[in-house]
Amino acid sequence: MAEGKHFPVLELKGVTKQMNQKKLVNNLSFSLQQGDIYGFLGPNGSGKTTTLRMITRLIFPTSGEIFINGYSVERDYRKALSVVGSIIENPAFYLDLTAKQNLKLSAELSDTKIGGARIDEVLEIVHLSDVKNDKIKTFSLGMKQRLGFANALLCRPAIIILDEPTNGVDPAGLREMKELIKRLSQQENITFLISSHMLREMQDLCNRVTIIQKGSLVETGLVNELLKDYGVDNLEDLFFACVQEARQ
Numbered sequence: 001m002a003e004g005k006h007f008p009v010l011e012l013k014g015v016t017k018q019m020n021q022k023k024l025v026n027n028l029s030f031s032l033q034q035g036d037i038y039g040f041l042g043p044n045g046s047g048k049t050t051t052l053r054m055i056t057r058l059i060f061p062t063s064g065e066i067f068i069n070g071y072s073v074e075r076d077y078r079k080a081l082s083v084v085g086s087i088i089e090n091p092a093f094y095l096d097l098t099a100k101q102n103l104k105l106s107a108e109l110s111d112t113k114i115g116g117a118r119i120d121e122v123l124e125i126v127h128l129s130d131v132k133n134d135k136i137k138t139f140s141l142g143m144k145q146r147l148g149f150a151n152a153l154l155c156r157p158a159i160i161i162l163d164e165p166t167n168g169v170d171p172a173g174l175r176e177m178k179e180l181i182k183r184l185s186q187q188e189n190i191t192f193l194i195s196s197h198m199l200r201e202m203q204d205l206c207n208r209v210t211i212i213q214k215g216s217l218v219e220t221g222l223v224n225e226l227l228k229d230y231g232v233d234n235l236e237d238l239f240f241a242c243v244q245e246a247r248q
């Protein structure tokens, strides 16, 4: 962590992304504290993926700045991104290699030094030790998803970023994923930022939400407090109350 004072694990300060005269993300500011599970919500095309891609430096903001543990993603990206595990695009694994071989390859490509013991450790955390020597082509989608988590865990991240992780996952896989996220948040104190349209699942999982629309912040805060403020009892109603209010 940057020296001196306590920083949010992730902080966006007035971040804007403009493309072809259009503001895909508009002056967005919010911050994430350690150990929380954040839902990142918004209608289709509201700028969630664009924001997550800026946080992980796949694209650059037009203006504004992003900090991770106090380090600027633009100016100090090695330090900033060394604590980020992300699953933004679908994790692409080599189907003819085993789970362990895939993680080994990923570890070799990483900026951080990752030993063989850590590879075994992350496979254990996601309960894939028994099949670590099986080829990925024999894996179910749920197992591939867990391997994606194992891959994100390799660098001992402070934050894991997930872009619509529930897409195509069956109910058993969904339950497994939610349990895994809760366990990692509690036991490893990992912060999660999860973009999703599955509001019921997000209600089970998240203690905080950030809602955006047309690239702009609509609401951010503790789920329980926002439910009270808006006089609703579930995240779906909260979402529509926020998004409709912003439309007017």
Ligand SMILES: Nc1ncnc2c1ncn2[C@@H]1O[C@H](COP(=O)(O)OP(=O)(O)OP(=O)(O)O)[C@@H](O)[C@H]1O
Binding pocket: 019, 024, 042, 043, 044, 045, 046, 047, 048, 049, 050, 051
């Ligand atoms: N490379 C690009 N060039 C121009 N416009 C883009 C580009 N990428 C995304 N957009 C536009 O930016 C807006 C925000 O897209 P983004 O994918 O960030 O939204 P999202 O909230 O993740 O949407 P969804 O929930 O549908 O995944 C959309 O209008 C999209 O068409």
